[in-house]
Amino acid sequence: MSNGSHSTSQSNFEQGWIDISQPLSNKLAHWPGDTSFSYTFATKEQTGSVNVGRMTTSLHSGTHVDAPFHFLNEGAKIHELDLNLYIGPCRLIDIGDSEFINADALSSHDLNGVTRLLIRTKLPNNPNSFPDSIPHFTKDGAAYLGEKGIRLVGLDCPSVDALDSKELEGHHALHQNGVHILENVMLDQLSLGDYLLIALPLAIQDGDGSPVRAVVKPL
Numbered sequence: 415m416s417n418g419s420h421s422t423s424q425s426n427f428e429q430g431w432i433d434i435s436q437p438l439s440n441k442l443a444h445w446p447g448d449t450s451f452s453y454t455f456a457t458k459e460q461t462g463s464v465n466v467g468r469m470t471t472s473l474h475s476g477t478h479v480d481a482p483f484h485f486l487n488e489g490a491k492i493h494e495l496d497l498n499l500y501i502g503p504c505r506l507i508d509i510g511d512s513e514f515i516n517a518d519a520l521s522s523h524d525l526n527g528v529t530r531l532l533i534r535t536k537l538p539n540n541p542n543s544f545p546d547s548i549p550h551f552t553k554d555g556a557a558y559l560g561e562k563g564i565r566l567v568g569l570d571c572p573s574v575d576a577l578d579s580k581e582l583e584g585h586h587a588l589h590q591n592g593v594h595i596l597e598n599v600m601l602d603q604l605s606l607g608d609y610l611l612i613a614l615p616l617a618i619q620d621g622d623g624s625p626v627r628a629v630v631k632p633l
């Protein structure tokens with residue numbers, strides 16, 4: 415029996431979770447100059463017993479969260495972050511072809527009572543190719559989310575700042591407004607509206623970021 419007691423058709427099996435993570439393949443696009451994702455494994459023949467994998471990767475590969483330590487030496491590290499940020503209700507909005515994630519682009523959306531926000535931008539999901547330019551946060555966009563009580567923002571871009579930014583003012587402004595950051599989520603296939611979100615970082619001691627498996631379930 416291939417299915418047996420592990421069948422996914424069991425009536426008590428919880429259905430409906432949707433994966434919004436970029437697949438961690440060796441083709442995954444990476445930040446220029448950063449460490450690419452690479453998985454290799456020693457074979458059963460080599461070890462005499464098991465296939466056993468290893469990976470090298472930037473902590474900012476694929477779908478991931480930033481710890482404040484990524485852009486602030488005194489900022490919190492991954493193992494210090496509150497897991498409640500990354501599990502719970504969220505709302506998905508779409509800001510259309512806006513170049514900036516600013517108060518103007520955000521203000522037409524109802525964010526009352528929302529603590530986790532997913533933002534779909536004009537950047538198409540394309541995990542294996544690094545974009546030439548991306549929509550990015552302005553200070554007033556970050557402040558607007560803070561005022562609304564947003565604690566986590568997730569977006570479909572590899573950064574919340576312009577690709578050539580060295581100041582990282584979007585990262586800093588979000589942090590100053592109490593908003594944590596989830597990057598490179600895949601949102602193209604989702605309907606707008608409310609979901610449960612799980613996007614837990616790994617328990618990386620002192621990490622400046624962590625890949626996550628991000629999943630949503632319609633509410």
Ligand SMILES: N[C@@H](CC(=O)c1ccccc1NC=O)C(=O)O
Nearest residue numbers: 445448474480572573579580597
């Ligand atoms: N802000 C991006 C990563 C980033 O900016 C970055 C990653 C690795 C090496 C250099 C980077 N930025 C340099 O300007 C991120 O949070 O994933």
Ligand SMILES: [Zn+2]
Nearest residue numbers: 474480597623
């Ligand atoms: Zn990052």
Ligand SMILES: [Zn+2]
Nearest residue numbers: 480573574597
């Ligand atoms: Zn970032």
